[in-house]
Amino acid sequence: MSTHSLVPDPIDRFVTTVVSGDEDLSEEQRRRVCDWLKANGIDPNDVCGREPLTIEGSIYDGKKRHQVICFSEFHRNESGHRYADPRDRTTAMVIQRAVRQTVELAPDPRTGT
Template sequence: MANPSQTPYGPRDAVADWLRANGIDPGDVPIEGPIAIKDDSIQYAALLRDEAGHVYADPATGDAACEQRTAPLTVQPPTNVQVPPYADWATDHYISYLAQTQSRPGPDAGDGTWWMERRTTGKGMVVCSCGYASGLASIDELPTPQSLEADHPGMTNVLDQVANPALIGDGAPLAP
């Protein structure tokens, strides 16, 4: 098995020396981490070992079993070791444009079957997974993706999904 000389945080030897300087056994930390600095502490994943000292697999994932640990940050990382600050959970922003539609049973196809006819009403709404909802409004009055960017940082695929806010759902124009 290869012994890589680089980690996501910098040269393996430099990262190992820095961990040791902070009282952490580098052999307990997976090469891919995660490692982060929070205030005056180091947050890191530690490999779990059985009674014989062997790393074992998490039965749920098949990956090496790990637990989150914290150690005091007594020595700052050297310049060639780049450890990110700890990031707390952040709310995602998945934006969707929804069209109001109406439906009714279509005409009998002659064999006892029928299809639902649907049409748009010219109204719709914008919702975000963060909890924002514009409320039902005329399509022309809905916020554009550009106007949502400031309040919904990192919003996902809005411009890809809705190149033109007047096109919603199946791509049919929302005209009454």
């Protein structure tokens, strides 16, 4: 009978919050995030600003890999109008999306991170 020790998973997962959804962004920050979304093929007008916007991925051998941008996108009809959320008719319905990040977010000019 052999005994096997558990090998730790060499892959770490991470979540970075870009926008929490309950904060006011400066015009500079808003432009920085919008430019990054566009560079990754996401229309900023489709992203719900009252919901979190995150980058999720894994770290293997000290390098970030498989990064995706996770956000809430407005659900629209064929003519482009937003659907109302059936649970709360005063808000727009959103769907959760994840898009592979191809362009990194520029550093925050206030902090350099």
